[in-house]
Amino acid sequence: EAGVAQSPRYKIIEKRQSVAFWCNPISGHATLYWYQQILGQGPKLLIQFQNNGVVDDSQLPKDRFSAERLKGVDSTLKIQPAKLEDSAVYLCASSLSPVPGETQYFGPGTRLLVL
Amino acid sequence: GQNIDQPTEMTATEGAIVQINCTYQTSGFNGLFWYQQHAGEAPTFLSYNVLDGLEEKGRFSSFLSRSKGYSYLLLKELQMKDSASYLCAVRSTGTALIFGKGTTLSVSS
Numbered sequence: 001e002a003g004v005a006q007s008p009r010y011k012i013i014e015k016r017q018s019v020a021f022w023c024n025p026i027s028g029h030a031t032l033y034w035y036q037q038i039l040g041q042g043p044k045l046l047i048q049f050q051n052n053g054v055v056d057d058s059q060l061p062k063d064r065f066s067a068e069r070l071k072g073v074d075s076t077l078k079i080q081p082a083k084l085e086d087s088a089v090y091l092c093a094s095s096l097s098p099v100p101g102e103t104q105y106f107g108p109g110t111r112l113l114v115l
Numbered sequence: 116g117q118n119i120d121q122p123t124e125m126t127a128t129e130g131a132i133v134q135i136n137c138t139y140q141t142s143g144f145n146g147l148f149w150y151q152q153h154a155g156e157a158p159t160f161l162s163y164n165v166l167d168g169l170e171e172k173g174r175f176s177s178f179l180s181r182s183k184g185y186s187y188l189l190l191k192e193l194q195m196k197d198s199a200s201y202l203c204a205v206r207s208t209g210t211a212l213i214f215g216k217g218t219t220l221s222v223s224s
Contacts (some may be wrong), residue, residue, distance in 0.1 A: 004157075019116060042202050042214030043117075043158070056209055091157060098210040100145035101165060106157035 002026065004107030006092050012113045018080035021110045025073070025094030030057075033104060034067055034077050035091040043091055049075060050098055082114045116139045119215035121203050126192050126221045135188045135218045137203030145206040149177050149188045152200045152217065161188070161201075190220075198222045 005024040009094050013019050025084050030051050035043035044064065048056040052072040060067070064083070069075040079086055093104040127133040131149045139147070146165040150158035162188060164170055164179035176189040190197055200219050204212040 031210070042204070043212075044214070045211040048211050050210075056211055093136050095210075100206055100210065101163060102210070103148075103160045103163065104212065106150075106162070108157050 004092055004094055006090075006107040006108055006110055009108065010113075012115065013082055014115050015084055016081040018078065019082055019112065020076055020078045021090050021092075021112075023075045023077070023092030023107060025075075025092070026105055027035045029094035029096055029105075030072070031095045031098045031102075032069060032075050033093040034075070034094075035093065035106075037089045037091055037109070039088070046077070046090075046107055048098075055098065079112075082112075084114050087112055087114045117205075117213050119160060119203055119205060119213060121201075121215045121218045123216070124219045124221070124224065129193055129195060129222060129224050131193050132191050133193060133220065134205075135190070135201050135220070137186045137215060139184050139186070139205050139215075140204070141175065141205050141207040141213060143208040144181060145208070146209075147177075147179055147186050148204040148206070148212060149175075149186075150202040150204060152202055154199070158202055190212070193222050195222050195224065 032049045034046045038045040049069040067077045089109040091109045092107045095102045095104045152158040162177035174176045176190040200217040202217045203215040
């Protein structure tokens with residue numbers, strides 16, 4: 001079974017530029033999550049989708065971050081404009097359903113460096 | 116607020132046993148997860164506890180006490196490949212996970 005795919009794996013941009021990340025979850029997984037992991041910290045949820053609907057985006061900085069999952073499969077996360085503090089690993093995860101106990105499977109992440 | 120605490124770093128030797136503790140204070144509780152994360156890689160699932168008690172899975176075991184807001188991950192017969200960061204995560208309300216900062220375990224020969 002293929003895992004969660006993410007691209008690009010690495011990205012270096014200058015502040016105030018824009019950047020987009022792509023995620024393809026495990027086939028059949030209805031729930032998709034984007035997490036931000038700053039160096040030395042645990043992942044922090046940015047947004048959760050159930051199919052193509054947003055379940056939780058309470059911690060998404062909506063003035064600069066946006067995300068979509070138009071067809072309920074792939075998802076993109078965009079930052080515009082980027083700030084230095086956005087340097088982090090952006091992890092995508094998916095699970096079969098949102099029920100408690102359902103395991104989340106993580107992709108390899110996109111490492112973003114903002115200069 | 117939501118708070119998950121675990122030690123920052125631990126060291127151990129090959130063949131030994133190590134226990135990584137995690138305490139949590141969250142507004143709700145729907146289960147506790149442990150993930151392993153090697154440097155530069157994605158977190159991988161280790162264990163899930165929702166009821167009090169011990170869950171054993173090979174060399175790894177995880178314990179939960181909901182009344183104390185406490186969990187531990189026990190690693191037996193340590194191997195060099197166990198050197199990694201171990202993340203404690205709680206499912207509070209909703210289904211997303213709240214992660215601790217992680218415990219970096221270094222295993223030496």
